Amino acid sequence: MLxxxxxxxxxxxxxxxxxxxxxxxxxxxxxxxxxPAPASAETPRGGVAEATLRADEAFAALALxxxxxxxxxxxEAADAxxxxxPAEIVAVMLLRAMVHGAMGDDAxxxxxVRHALAIDPALxxxxxxxxxxxxxxxxxxxxxxxxxxxxxxxxxxxxAVAVDGVQRAMPPExxxxxxxxxxxxxxxxxxxxxxxxxVGEGPAALAVALxxxxxxxxxxxxxxxxxxxxLVERGAAALGRRLRVLDLTRxxxxxxxxxxxxxxxxxxxxxxxxxxxxxxxxxxxTGPDTAVVVGVGVGVGAAVAxxxxxxxxxxxxxxxxxxxxxxEVIRP
Amino acid sequence: xxxxxxxxxxxxxxxxCTSRASVPFRVVALGDDPFFAGxxxxxxxxxxxxxxxxxxxxxxxxxxxxxLTLPPMPFGNGYAVIVxxxxxxxxxxxxxxxxxxxxxxxxxxxxxxxxxxxGRFAPVATGDASDPYxxxxxxxxxxxLASAAGLTRFVAHGPGGLPAIEARTPWPAPRIxxxxxxxxxxxxxxxxxxxxxSLVDARGAVIAEIAGAELPIxxxxxxxxxxxxxxxxxxxxxxxxxxxxxxxxxxxxxxxxIATALAPLQHARTAARxxxxxxxxxxxxxxxxxxxxxRRAASAAPDLVLxxxxxxxxxxxxxxxxxxxxxxxxxxxxxxxxxxxxxxxTGAATGQLTLLVVQPDAAPGSDPIAALSPAPPPLxxxxxxxxxxxxxxGLALIVAGRDxxxxxxxxxxxxxxxxxxxxxxVVLTGTLASAGNVxxxxxxxDHTFLVSSDGALSLYFSPRGE
Numbered sequence: 025m026l027x028x029x030x031x032x033x034x035x036x037x038x039x040x041x042x043x044x045x046x047x048x049x050x051x052x053x054x055x056x057x058x059x060p061a062p063a064s065a066e067t068p069r070g071g072v073a074e075a076t077l078r079a080d081e082a083f084a085a086l087a088l089x090x091x092x093x094x095x096x097x098x099x100e101a102a103d104a105x106x107x108x109x110p111a112e113i114v115a116v117m118l119l120r121a122m123v124h125g126a127m128g129d130d131a132x133x134x135x136x137v138r139h140a141l142a143i144d145p146a147l148x149x150x151x152x153x154x155x156x157x158x159x160x161x162x163x164x165x166x167x168x169x170x171x172x173x174x175x176x177x178x179x180x181x182x183x184a185v186a187v188d189g190v191q192r193a194m195p196p197e198x199x200x201x202x203x204x205x206x207x208x209x210x211x212x213x214x215x216x217x218x219x220x221x222x223v224g225e226g227p228a229a230l231a232v233a234l235x236x237x238x239x240x241x242x243x244x245x246x247x248x249x250x251x252x253x254x255l256v257e258r259g260a261a262a263l264g265r266r267l268r269v270l271d272l273t274r275x276x277x278x279x280x281x282x283x284x285x286x287x288x289x290x291x292x293x294x295x296x297x298x299x300x301x302x303x304x305x306x307x308x309x310t311g312p313d314t315a316v317v318v319g320v321g322v323g324v325g326a327a328v329a330x331x332x333x334x335x336x337x338x339x340x341x342x343x344x345x346x347x348x349x350x351x352e353v354i355r356p
Numbered sequence: 357x358x359x360x361x362x363x364x365x366x367x368x369x370x371x372x373c374t375s376r377a378s379v380p381f382r383v384v385a386l387g388d389d390p391f392f393a394g395x396x397x398x399x400x401x402x403x404x405x406x407x408x409x410x411x412x413x414x415x416x417x418x419x420x421x422x423x424l425t426l427p428p429m430p431f432g433n434g435y436a437v438i439v440x441x442x443x444x445x446x447x448x449x450x451x452x453x454x455x456x457x458x459x460x461x462x463x464x465x466x467x468x469x470x471x472x473x474x475g476r477f478a479p480v481a482t483g484d485a486s487d488p489y490x491x492x493x494x495x496x497x498x499x500x501l502a503s504a505a506g507l508t509r510f511v512a513h514g515p516g517g518l519p520a521i522e523a524r525t526p527w528p529a530p531r532i533x534x535x536x537x538x539x540x541x542x543x544x545x546x547x548x549x550x551x552x553x554s555l556v557d558a559r560g561a562v563i564a565e566i567a568g569a570e571l572p573i574x575x576x577x578x579x580x581x582x583x584x585x586x587x588x589x590x591x592x593x594x595x596x597x598x599x600x601x602x603x604x605x606x607x608x609x610x611x612x613x614i615a616t617a618l619a620p621l622q623h624a625r626t627a628a629r630x631x632x633x634x635x636x637x638x639x640x641x642x643x644x645x646x647x648x649x650x651r652r653a654a655s656a657a658p659d660l661v662l663x664x665x666x667x668x669x670x671x672x673x674x675x676x677x678x679x680x681x682x683x684x685x686x687x688x689x690x691x692x693x694x695x696x697x698x699x700x701x702t703g704a705a706t707g708q709l710t711l712l713v714v715q716p717d718a719a720p721g722s723d724p725i726a727a728l729s730p731a732p733p734p735l736x737x738x739x740x741x742x743x744x745x746x747x748x749x750g751l752a753l754i755v756a757g758r759d760x761x762x763x764x765x766x767x768x769x770x771x772x773x774x775x776x777x778x779x780x781x782v783v784l785t786g787t788l789a790s791a792g793n794v795x796x797x798x799x800x801x802d803h804t805f806l807v808s809s810d811g812a813l814s815l816y817f818s819p820r821g822e
Contacts, residue, residue, distance in 0.1 A: 093445065103409075103411035103412070104411055104412055130774055130776070130777050131750070131772075131774040131775065131776065131777070134776045134777070215411075216411055217408065217410075217411060218408065218409070218411065219408060220408075229406065230406075230408075231406075233430065235430075346376055346377070346428045346429055346430045346431055347376060347377040347378070347379050347428070347429055347430075347431060347458045347463070348376050348377070348378055348379065348425065348426060348427075348428050348429075349379045349380075349381055349401075349403075349424075349425070349426035349429075349437060349467065350378055350379065350380050350381070350423070350424070350425055350426070351380075351381050351382065351383050351401070351423065351424030351425075351426070351437070351439075351469075352380070352381075352382050352383070352422065352423060352424075353382075353383045353385075353399070353421060353422050353423070353424065354382055354383065354384045354385065354517050355385050355391065355422075356385045356389055
C-alpha cells in the first residue's frame, strides 16, 4: 500500500503523479482498480424522507396498505442510513399512528405514538398537519412516559454517539420505545442500530464495534512528514496491504522532493509528473500487490475526503477476521 | 489476467480462507410448503444479534436457491440467523436458528433453521398418547420433554437436519407417574409412586431431592414456575388418598432444593391448575400464582385462588360469577389473565373469552380478581380443556380441546387483546395434525412454539409478536 501525501498546493501535482503511476503500472500489465470512496457524508441519504413522503401520498389517497409498506421502508432506510434528526423519525411514527388508526389497529397506532414520545417526550402535534384524533392519542399516551436504560459499549471508546439524530453524552438516558443509535468516528464506517427498550425491563445491552473504513482511514494520513496515525496502519491492514508512505513536497528552489522510506528523489521544478514517476518507480519496486493511495493534505493533519484510492488487483479483499455463514436449503 | 495478478488473487483468496471461518447451516422446510409451490419471490436471510436484527445484513436470494452465502460477520456471541420467504415483500414463512456464538474455533453449534409458514403448525413427531408429555423445558438446541414415565430429549435439528426425538430415560422408580415442571434447565418431578420430589438433569440423572415428609404429595398437584429457580406446588393427593391443602414453595439454589411450606389453601383440592403471572402491587410487578378448577372434598362454588409465592400475602379465594370451568388459561400481561372456552353453568362447552384483572392490592372490600366487562369476542369454536399459550404481550394461542360433543378440536385460534384499549379480537390460525388434549407447550429459543397434543409434537410458527 502506497500512500502519497502532499500539501494542498501540490494537490494537482500529486494527482498527476498518481495518474502517471497508474499508467505505468498498467503498461507493465498490472491490473489496477480504484477502491471505493470513503463511506462518509458523501454517501447519498434521504431514504427516510423519500419513503415518508411516498407514505404520506399513499395515505392521502387512502391506499393504507401501500402507506404501511412505505413506512416500513422508511424504518428500514433509518436502519441503513441512520436518523438525521428526531423530527424525521417522529414524522414517520405519527404517520404510522394515523395509518394504523385508519386501519382500525389501535394497538399498533398507540405503539407508534409511544415510540414517537420516546424520541421526543415534549412532542407537540401540529394541528395544521395532524387531525385532532392523533393529538388526543398523543396526549393520552403522554401521561406516563417511563425512562429506560441502555448499557452502551462502543469500540473505539472515543467514538461519537447520536441517538435519533442528536449527539448524546454517554451513557444516554432514553425513553422506553424505539430508538436509532448511530456510532461514528473518523476513519471508521458508521454503524446505526435500532434498539427497542421495553417498559419494566432491565437495562438493554448494546455493544457496537466499528469497522475500519480503509479508504477513510487512509485519507486521514496527514500532511507530509507527520507521524503515521495507527488508524492509517489499520486502514492498510484492512485492505491486506503493508503500508508505505510517499511524501511529496516543494523544495525552496521550486523543485519537487519525493520521499519514500529511506529513498529520496528530487526533481527540478520543471519536471513533469511523468518524469517524477519514472524517477520514483525506476529504482523502487513496489511489488505486484502494491496499492497506491493519494491523500492531499488540507491544513494540518487532515487529507481531503476525495482522496484518490487506487488498488492493484483485488485491492479490497477483506482480511478482517470473522465468519461467513454458508446455508443449504432442504426443501420438502 | 497476468501471471502476477493470478498469483496475487490466489494469495488473497488464501488469505480470505484463513481469516474467515465458514459456518455451515441448514434451512429445513417443515409442514406446509414455505415456498408456496414456487410462487415465493425471494428468500431473505438476516443476521440477528442479541435479539436485534443487524441493519444492513439482509441478503435476498432467488426463491429456488439451494445455497445461501451470508455476508461476513465479526466473531461474537448471541447471533441468530433469520430466514424468511417473501411474496412481493410480504413475509409468508419464517424461521430462526437457535442463538449461537462464533469464535475462531468455530460456531458453538450449527445455526440450522426450521422454516415454516406463519400461523401454521408443522407436525414434527408422533407420540405415545398413553404417555403424553407433561412439561416442555427449552434447551439450547431443542427441549426436554417430561412425561409421567420419563424424560425425552427433542432436538430441533437431528443428523439430517430434521427434528428428532431421542430415546426416553425412565424416571427413578419413586417418580414414575409424577407431575413435572421446568426448573432452571432441569425438570422437577413431584410425587409419583412415592411422596417427595426429584430434580432431574438433561441426562435423566437425579441431582437433588425433597423428602416425602416435606412434600407428602403423590398425585394431582398443580405446579407453576414462578421464575427460573422457583416453583409453587399446590394441593394434590397424599399417599393415603386424602386431598391436601398444602402450598409449598420449592427453590433451587444451584446445589440444593429448598422446600418451604406457605399458608395452606382454605379448601384442600387436587387436579387443579396453576397459572403463574405478574400482578401489579404497589405499582411494582410481583409474581403471583392463580389456581383454577380442581376437585375438592366438599361441594362448593368454583373459585379462583390467588397465591403469593413470597408467602407475605395469605391465599385469597374469589368466586367470579359466570366463570366457566376447564377453561384454557394464560397470563397476557401484567395483571391480566385470559380464560378461553371451558364448560359453562349449563354443562355445555363454550367459546367465551374472559379477561381477569388481578390486583392484589385492590381497595379494601374489593376482590383482587375481577372479570373485565365487556368481554372479548368469543372463539370461533366452542371448546373445553383447550391449551392456551402466550405468544407475546396481549397475544394468546388457543389450541385443541374438545367441543360440545366431546370430539377433539383441531383448529387453533389467536386471541389478540389490545392492552391499552381492551378487549380485542380473535382469528383462526392453523390446524393441528393430531387433535386432542394439549398437555404441554412452550416457546423454544428459535421463537417457535413446541406443542404436545396427546403425545404428538408440533411446531407452531407465530405470525404475531415478531
